[in-house]
Amino acid sequence: MLSIPASCASVVQGLGPKSGIGMPLLNVPFASAASVATGIAEAFKQLGVKGRAVVWAGDGGTADIGFAAVSAAAERNSDVLYVMYDNEAYMNTGIQRSSETPKYAWTTTTPAYAGGKKEQKKDVALIMLAHGAPYVATANIAYPQDLYRKLKRAAEIEGFKFIHLFAPCPPGWSFDPSLTVEVARKAVETGYWILWEYDDGVFKLNPPSTIYADKSKRRPLKEYLKLQGRFAHLTDEQIAELEKEIDKRWDTVLKLAKAFGK
Amino acid sequence: MRQLASLKTALTGNYAVAYAVKMAKPHVIAAYPITPQTTIVEKLSEFVAKGELRASFVNVESEFSALATVYGASMAGARAFTATSSHGLFYMYEMLWWAAGSRAPIVMAVVTRTVGPPWNIHDEHNDILAIRDSGWAVAMASSVQEAFDLTVQAFRLAEKAYIPVAVGLDGFVLSHTVETLELPPQELVDEFLPPRSPNAPMPLRPGLPLTFGNIPSDDRIHAEHLKRIYWAHQEAKKAIKEIDAEYGKLLGRSYGGLVERRWLEDAKYAVVCMGAWCGDAEAAVESLRREGVPVGLMRLRFIRPFPDEEVAELEAAEKVVVFDRDITPAGGVLGREVASVLGRDKVVDVVAGIAGVDFKASDFKAAFRKALEAEKGVVLI
Numbered sequence: 001m002l003s004i005p006a007s008c009a010s011v012v013q014g015l016g017p018k019s020g021i022g023m024p025l026l027n028v029p030f031a032s033a034a035s036v037a038t039g040i041a042e043a044f045k046q047l048g049v050k051g052r053a054v055v056w057a058g059d060g061g062t063a064d065i066g067f068a069a070v071s072a073a074a075e076r077n078s079d080v081l082y083v084m085y086d087n088e089a090y091m092n093t094g095i096q097r098s099s100e101t102p103k104y105a106w107t108t109t110t111p112a113y114a115g116g117k118k119e120q121k122k123d124v125a126l127i128m129l130a131h132g133a134p135y136v137a138t139a140n141i142a143y144p145q146d147l148y149r150k151l152k153r154a155a156e157i158e159g160f161k162f163i164h165l166f167a168p169c170p171p172g173w174s175f176d177p178s179l180t181v182e183v184a185r186k187a188v189e190t191g192y193w194i195l196w197e198y199d200d201g202v203f204k205l206n207p208p209s210t211i212y213a214d215k216s217k218r219r220p221l222k223e224y225l226k227l228q229g230r231f232a233h234l235t236d237e238q239i240a241e242l243e244k245e246i247d248k249r250w251d252t253v254l255k256l257a258k259a260f261g262k
Numbered sequence: 263m264r265q266l267a268s269l270k271t272a273l274t275g276n277y278a279v280a281y282a283v284k285m286a287k288p289h290v291i292a293a294y295p296i297t298p299q300t301t302i303v304e305k306l307s308e309f310v311a312k313g314e315l316r317a318s319f320v321n322v323e324s325e326f327s328a329l330a331t332v333y334g335a336s337m338a339g340a341r342a343f344t345a346t347s348s349h350g351l352f353y354m355y356e357m358l359w360w361a362a363g364s365r366a367p368i369v370m371a372v373v374t375r376t377v378g379p380p381w382n383i384h385d386e387h388n389d390i391l392a393i394r395d396s397g398w399a400v401a402m403a404s405s406v407q408e409a410f411d412l413t414v415q416a417f418r419l420a421e422k423a424y425i426p427v428a429v430g431l432d433g434f435v436l437s438h439t440v441e442t443l444e445l446p447p448q449e450l451v452d453e454f455l456p457p458r459s460p461n462a463p464m465p466l467r468p469g470l471p472l473t474f475g476n477i478p479s480d481d482r483i484h485a486e487h488l489k490r491i492y493w494a495h496q497e498a499k500k501a502i503k504e505i506d507a508e509y510g511k512l513l514g515r516s517y518g519g520l521v522e523r524r525w526l527e528d529a530k531y532a533v534v535c536m537g538a539w540c541g542d543a544e545a546a547v548e549s550l551r552r553e554g555v556p557v558g559l560m561r562l563r564f565i566r567p568f569p570d571e572e573v574a575e576l577e578a579a580e581k582v583v584v585f586d587r588d589i590t591p592a593g594g595v596l597g598r599e600v601a602s603v604l605g606r607d608k609v610v611d612v613v614a615g616i617a618g619v620d621f622k623a624s625d626f627k628a629a630f631r632k633a634l635e636a637e638k639g640v641v642l643i
């Protein structure tokens with residue numbers, strides 16, 4: 001049972017009264033999905049219906065306007081599988097900055113001539129982890145088997161499950177749609193995006209990110225950035241700074257893997 | 263003849279609502295604390311914790327999420343309840359429209375309270391009146407007993423008409439005031455209000471790939487949907503009367519449907535009001551009648567659907583004095599609604615008791631006389 005808040009995902013379903021989605025789907029207000037899904041899960045429990053409440057929501061609907069509801073659902077450990085597909089901006093309304101937009105990226109509300117976004121990307125998956133949710137994972141559209149396995153695993157677990165799914169947006173990031181998988185893959189290969197999973201108290205890196213724990217194996221960040229128009233204005237110093245921030249992120253993730261490893 | 267005795271007891275309005283909800287056996291309850299609503303959900307969470315009510319009680323982080331949660335539950339086929347007041351009701355605003363537009367049969371108690379600034383928890387009707395165009399049915403009780411009865415009736419109405427129903431009760435005046443009431447036996451409530459039909463049109467069910475609320479291929483589809491909400495409200499007028507009559511037959515009390523009438527047969531003047539202070543209005547009207555003033559009273563039990571036909575009965579009166587416990591930049595809400603039926607010349611709109619200011623039977627009498635002098639327009643007390 002899908003709940004989808006206002007986002008590009010509300011547009012791609014096809015036009016009513018028809019639908020291109022082969023499962024039951026409730027469209028819901030922008031900030032409401034985590035709470036609506038909680039209600040569906042509780043109703044199914046009370047009515048004895050076998051079914052899962054799943055949210056498919058954008059980064060804006062999750063990390064910004066819907067964040068209080070997401071946090072509350074995680075804190076209650078409501079029986080919801082929440083997938084945040086992260087295209088790093090409000091794309092449906094035409095590429096405005098969200099808290100998931102990375103530093104220095106251009107959006108229509110963080111113009112390139114003013115240096116792009118000033119602030120860091122919010123690490124929602126780690127915040128969900130800090131809630132004590134039983135299952136939290138990152139994923140990337142370039143690695144569908146990893147995503148499939150994580151969805152299947154999450155569906156087995158009762159309680160709040162959160163998957164942070166990296167999803168490049170060709171018009172929003174200014175690259176040719178034929179490069180979508182390439183951009184997504186480069187995000188992992190440069191170490192910008194780290195695939196990890198927290199399951200039943202165990203935190204671990206997932207392949208292919210595992211090898212990039214070794215910094216020398218990572219591709220230069222430039223290979224990821226240069227594919228996208230939204231980073232076209234970046235200076236070499238800024239790129240070096242972003243690479244340092246990637247190192248910091250890796251440091252945190254590796255510490256977590258050590259602290260919560262098997 | 264069945265031997266099922268009602269329990270004569272005394273409760274606050276909020277506890278009466280909580281007992282009514284318990285007897286209605288909802289599956290999912292979600293709410294957020296706000297004075298003067300809080301004791302409704304406190305009591306309900308106690309019923310659930312003690313196992314007296316088998317339901318999910320969801321603690322949410324906001325009123326918006328309270329309504330979103332019961333909305334999801336309702337769309338999945340559950341009977342669902344929430345309650346709020348004032349700022350909490352306004353925090354729900356977007357969800358109110360979405361729930362009504364989805365025809366989700368939710369019941370919500372609205373314990374009326376003024377709206378800040380300044381912070382003030384006292385009674386006024388602005389909050390519940392502000393949702394009158396959202397697609398919800400909106401009712402107001404005038405006693406603790408009626409708060410109970412209306413709440414039980416609201417579930418029947420919501421699930422018959424596929425309209426969410428807001429049941430109003432005056433903050434403190436009813437919510438925190440103990441009055442005697444009869445609690446009917448559970449068996450009779452069960453008979454009046456069977457479990458929600460599992461055969462709801464288009465339930466959300468795994469394996470049934472229905473999509474709700476995606477972008478229409480043609481705006482006329484949406485337009486038709488909106489018109490149906492209008493028609494559903496028109497049809498709900500009949501349902502409200504039938505449900506009230508059936509409740510009377512089975513449980514011993516009915517109120518007359520969308521309005522309650524007193525001494526209107528020979529009335530040259532009519533007083534119109536809504537909510538708990540109608541008790542004081544009635545005392546004032548009775549006193550005026552003893553003094554020989556031919557005045558009657560119409561109490562609005564519902565303002566959505568609006569009782570146009572019933573208000574039109576007041577055509578015969580020379581002057582209609584509407585008491586509004588609310589204020590907008592255009593005057594009182596009920597005054598304008600009544601004038602939309604009877605015309606501006608016949609109606610005087612008295613705005614009083616706002617922000618929780620006390621207004622007694624003697625104040626009603628004085629305001630009534632002032633209104634007759636004013637002949638029309640708005641009188642601010």
Ligand SMILES: Cc1ncc(C[n+]2csc(CCOP(=O)(O)OP(=O)(O)O)c2C)c(N)n1
Pocket residue numbers: 006007008009030031057058059060061062087089090091092093098356
């Ligand atoms: C309350 C509310 N505010 C604003 C909007 C307008 N709006 C619709 S989608 C959207 C952005 C969605 O961003 P995100 O969640 O990241 O999803 P994306 O469009 O990027 O897929 C906005 C601002 C809305 N529908 N509701």
Ligand SMILES: [Mg+2]
Pocket residue numbers: 058059060085086087088089090091098
């Ligand atoms: Mg987005």
